[in-house]
Amino acid sequence: MGRYIVSRTPRAMKRMNKRLILATIREKQPISRADIAEITLLSRTTVSQLIDELLEEGVVKETGTGVSPTQGGRRPVLLSIVEDAAxxxxxxxxxxxxxxxxxxxxxxxxxxxxxxxxxxxxxxxxxxxxxxxxxxxxxxxxxxxxxxxxxxxxxxxxxxxxxxxxxxxxxxxxxxxxxxxxxxxxxxxxxxxxxxxECWRGAGEGKQHVVMITIGTGIGCGLILNGELYRGCHWASGEFGFMVTDSQAIDHWNDPVVTGFGYLESRAGCPAILRQYQRRVRNPAITDAKVVFDRWRRGDEVAGQVIQEAKRHVAAGIINTVALVDPEVVILGGRLMNSRDLFLPQIVKSVKRLAPIQTEIRVSQLGADxxxxxxxxxxxxxxxxxxxxxx
Amino acid sequence: MGRYIVSRTPRAMKRMNKRLILATIREKQPISRADIAEITLLSRTTVSQLIDELLEEGVVKETGTGVSPTQGGRRPVLLSIVEDAAxxxxxxxxxxxxxxxxxxxxxxxxxxxxxxxxxxxxxxxxxxxxxxxxxxxxxxxxxxxxxxxxxxxxxxxxxxxxxxxxxxxxxxxxxxxxxxxxxxxxxxxxxxxxxxxECWRGAGEGKQHVVMITIGTGIGCGLILNGELYRGCHWASGEFGFMVTDSQAIDHWNDPVVTGFGYLESRAGCPAILRQYQRRVRNPAITDAKVVFDRWRRGDEVAGQVIQEAKRHVAAGIINTVALVDPEVVILGGRLMNSRDLFLPQIVKSVKRLAPIQTEIRVSQLGADxxxxxxxxxxxxxxxxxxxxxx
DNA sequence: CTTGGTTTGTTAAGTTTCCAAACAAACTTG
DNA sequence: CAAGTTTGTTTGGAAACTTAACAAACCAAG
Known part of the structure; x- marks a missing residue:
């Protein structure tokens, strides 16, 4: 029953139509009343009246007249959103x-x-x-x-x-x-x-199916499905870090999940990369994953192996996500993307090879914002x- | 803009309210007009009128009077769906x-x-x-x-x-x-x-977030999210069989994806189980995965290993799905579930251990129907x- | 530069829908 | 059997949209 988005009353109907008009203006601004009517399938009368109210409220403004129509006729009055109305x-x-x-x-x-x-x-x-x-x-x-x-x-x-x-x-x-x-x-x-x-003003602008993965201390994932944020049944969707990307772990992985960290996180997050490297070079004095990346850039083979390993897990996770939700675009963000040059190309290649569909992979445009x-x-x-x- | 389910016109508003009423009747039948009004927040007037139409159309019927209210008062007329109306x-x-x-x-x-x-x-x-x-x-x-x-x-x-x-x-x-x-x-x-x-009359009845996984020749997965079928951007959501449940595959798996089969399918589907077994016992005469199961039941260790392996991959896939979409229930179906006794207990255990949330796992109630x-x-x-x- | 055709936006009348309030019907209880 | 209660209907009205006619503004051809 939750799926019935109903405008029960005439008042609700009006409110929804007003929103529809506003959304249309935002998308196509500047735009005339006549065009809005055509797009929304509302009558010009209704559009005019609702726009009067929007003008009154200061949400919308008239911004000059548009080009005259092809075969003569009154020039349209163009409307735009007042971006600083709120x-x-x-x-x-x-x-x-x-x-x-x-x-x-x-x-x-x-x-x-x-x-x-x-x-x-x-x-x-x-x-x-x-x-x-x-x-x-x-x-x-x-x-x-x-x-x-x-x-x-x-x-x-x-x-x-x-x-x-x-x-x-x-x-x-x-x-x-x-x-x-x-x-x-x-x-x-x-x-x-x-x-x-990212969907508003970043790498997912205009897309309706977006997966955003952030890799830092933890690894998480936000899902925009059919243009809406998908939250899951227990408000716990997108636990990317809990994926199991090595079937051996099913029987043999014994790190306590209760700590709140998942399998993939234990293999590919910043702390994981750091820990793996510490273990292999037996040097607990290194305290930032950034060091591992720097060392790899300078040719440290062990660092390379550790990073390679992490990359594989992330790539598998992305493939799994793409296979399951079939997004338009996958956006990667988080601290680890500061070293994207070491990560991205190979991940893109793997996804291209193993995912059922070709999905674009982009890097966050907004970064920390x-x-x-x-x-x-x-x-x-x-x-x-x-x-x-x-x- | 696709998210605006708008009842533009009064006529559409009426239609939606009628559906709302019908859905309410279905869910709570037998139910009185007064109760419907209370649940839907529509006025009794409106409810009565729309119900008159539904009666006229033969979609709904009056089924006697209900119990008299607590403190005296007219007895409600109860309504039910005419189940054979269409x-x-x-x-x-x-x-x-x-x-x-x-x-x-x-x-x-x-x-x-x-x-x-x-x-x-x-x-x-x-x-x-x-x-x-x-x-x-x-x-x-x-x-x-x-x-x-x-x-x-x-x-x-x-x-x-x-x-x-x-x-x-x-x-x-x-x-x-x-x-x-x-x-x-x-x-x-x-x-x-x-x-x-399964969501209509099976193991997912009444649930709003359901994952259904069928394992047979191929391995697929249907997603019901927020009560709606989720189709993905290219109509290709739920490609469970394409998950990568061994990160090694990222670099080393070379089976051509173009055949239309994914990594997980190549490890856990019926053909995969059969092929693995054939390879290990060097007996290509076996032509049905069912034989492998039968042999395992009779103590064949190689069969056991093959099945164990498949189980691990399926379990990993389920954990990945649960982590990502946070469903209320996971329903397992398909031919492989005929041998569910060999599969289910261990999968349930693994998911319980490694998934971020506790999700119920059920077996298909409707089976082949x-x-x-x-x-x-x-x-x-x-x-x-x-x-x-x-x- | 005027007239006819065209498009935009508004006005006026009319329809559809929902609702609040009053009312009729049916029932319980003391 | 009267008082109180709940259900369902009737009536009058308000709110929203629409069609149709109209005014305004514009182009272009004669």
Whole structure:
């Protein structure tokens, strides 16, 4: 029954039509009322009336007249979105740093700040308040907050079920934050918001089926299916790091899963690469995976082997994902992509060879900003506001 | 923009509300008008009026009065679906046999026949005609055909893009069949329809996130996400058989993918089990994987090793799927499940140990009927008819 | 430079749908 | 049997969309 998106009442019908028009404008702007009517299959009358309201609300503006039609006739009045009609604040809470941005309706970032991660809410809220105070926007146009957290998040009520790296368990983040800021707050997993971000203004723009994989300390994956974020049944979709890419592990792998790390993570994440290398060269003094990459670039064969191994697992994981969800594009992000030159070519080759379909593999365009921007996108997608149609 | 399921016009709004009511009746029948109004949030007035129409159309019937309310008051008139108001024909075209059923709106199979697979359309159509002629239903109540095919199928226009086992390429099955029978036809991949079937009247009943895996000659997987069949971007989702469950394969596996078989299939399908066994005992005279199972039951160690190996790959594939899509339940079907006693316990154990979440694993309830029933379900789900809401 | 054809956007009348409120029907309980 | 309660229907009205006619703006040909 959940699949019935119904506009029960005439009022709901109107709201949906308004959104449809807004979405059409966003996609084709600048565009005339007549063209909108043709595209949406609404009558010109209805389009005109709803647009009057949108103009009134300041969401849309008239931007001059267009070219005259082919065979003579009145010139169309062109319409565009008022991109600064509203703003959203996106907060990406990562394992090591927190990125906060404010962006407008078209996804342009107006201001951004990065601080080291703090896991207590009071400090976080204080800092957000400070950030907002310095933001160059009229605060009354801020319509809400989106938050990405490194853990399993129940979107429905904005509860962070578990975020080990922050020590959070069953934290009612949405409730707490709404109580403090008196604005709607939407909370999602950090990889999921990164996927949203790339779909909004990054490597997944315009695509309806997108897989975003981030490889860093953990390995996660956000799925956009049929244009919608797919969350899974227990809000735990996209646990890429738990894939088993060596069937031997079925019987013989005994690392405790309870730590919250999966098989693939234990083979291909940054800590895994580091650990493998430490073990082989018997040098526990190396403390950053970056060193391993540097050494490989300088010809260290052991480093090469370790990285090669990790690559194989990641490639297998990508092939598995492509086989299962048949995306339009796979986007790779995360810290490991800083060394993409060592990774990408071979992965692309393997996927091309073994996946059932040819899927494009791209690198994140937004990099570290993807999460925060996507968190903002979350508000525009989910919040029931006049601007909901713009995304 | 595809995500806007809009009821543009008042007429569409009415149609959606009617479906909403019908779906509510199906789920909670027998139920009163008052309860429907409460559940759907529609006014009693509206509910009454739409139900009058449904009664008129013969889709719904009044089935006596219910128990009197707690504190006195008029007794409710209870409503139920007229399950035989319409029928659908489901055809499951498998690699070796074609199963055809006719079922009513509640998914009860009224008649069923199985014939060996034939791949030319003329014979197929003739046979369907023959089948319909003998079916114990008024033919004017048949509302459409659903067809499952063993290949990649573009649902939109019912084109079978490729079905190697039948020798079909770019076959416009929907068009051809509609021309012949003058009824709507919906075409889907066979594993996908099996998943629909299990969700309708099988092991996935009432679930919104279901993964159905069938292991036989090929290995495929149907995904029901958020209550909807997920088809992927190129109509090629669920290619479970293409997973890579041994990272070594990334560099070293050289079987040509062009044959249409994937890595996991080459390790765990029936032909794979047979071939591995043949190779190890050097006896090409064995021609059915069933023999391998029988021998293992009688203590043949080589057979045991081969099967153990296959099991590992399947388990890894399931873990990967669970990790990625976070389903409510995983349903296993296909020929290999005839020997489920040798397979299931260990797979369940492995998944429990290595998957990020605890997901129930069940065996297909419908067995060989799942595909045909699901093909019928396809019509009720997709076809724009008064009964669309019942599923 | 005027007239006819064309396209855009608006106005006015009409239809469809849903809803709130009042009402009739049917039932329980004291 | 009267009072209270719940169900389902009737009635009048509000909200939304649409068709059709119209005004405005424009081009181009004579």
């Amino acid at each position: 703003f959203v604040c996106g907060i990406d809470i990562g394992g090591s740093q927190i990125t906060t941005v404010i962006c407008n309706l078209s996804g342009r970032i107006l201001c951004k700040e990065v601080i080291p991660t703090c896991s207590d809410l009071l400090s976080l809220f204080q800092w957000v308040e400070h950030f907002l105070g310095r933001a160059p926007i009229p605060t009354d146009r801020l319509i809400g907050f989106g938050v990405g957290t490194p853990g399993i998040t129940r979107f429905e009520d904005g509860m962070v079920l578990s975020a080990p790296s922050l020590g959070w368990t069953d934290l009612p983040l949405k409730a707490e934050m709404e109580r403090r800021f008196h604005l709607p707050v939407y909370v999602e997993n950090d990889v999921n918001v990164a996927a949203l971000g 993807a999460g925060a921007l996507g968190a903002g996108a979350l508000v525009l997608r989910e919040h029931d506001c006049p601007y909901q149609g713009v995304l | 029928f659908v024909c489901g055809i499951d075209i498998g690699g070796s046999q074609i199963t055809t059923v006719i079922c009513n709106l509640s998914g009860r199979i009224l008649c069923k026949e199985v014939i060996p697979t034939c791949s030319d359309l003329l014979s197929l159509f003739q046979w369907v005609e023959h089948f319909l002629g003998r079916a114990p239903i008024p033919t004017d109540r048949l509302i459409g055909f659903g067809v499952g095919t063993p290949g990649i199928t573009r649902f939109e226009d019912g084109m079978v893009l490729s079905a190697p086992s039948l020798g079909w390429t770019d076959l416009p099955l929907k068009a051809e069949m509609e021309r012949r029978f003058h009824l709507p036809v919906y075409v889907e991949n066979d594993v996908n329809v099996a998943a629909l079937g 799942a595909g045909a029933l699901g093909a019928g379900a396809l019509v009720l789900r997709e076809h724009d008819c008064p009964y669309q809401g019942v599923l």
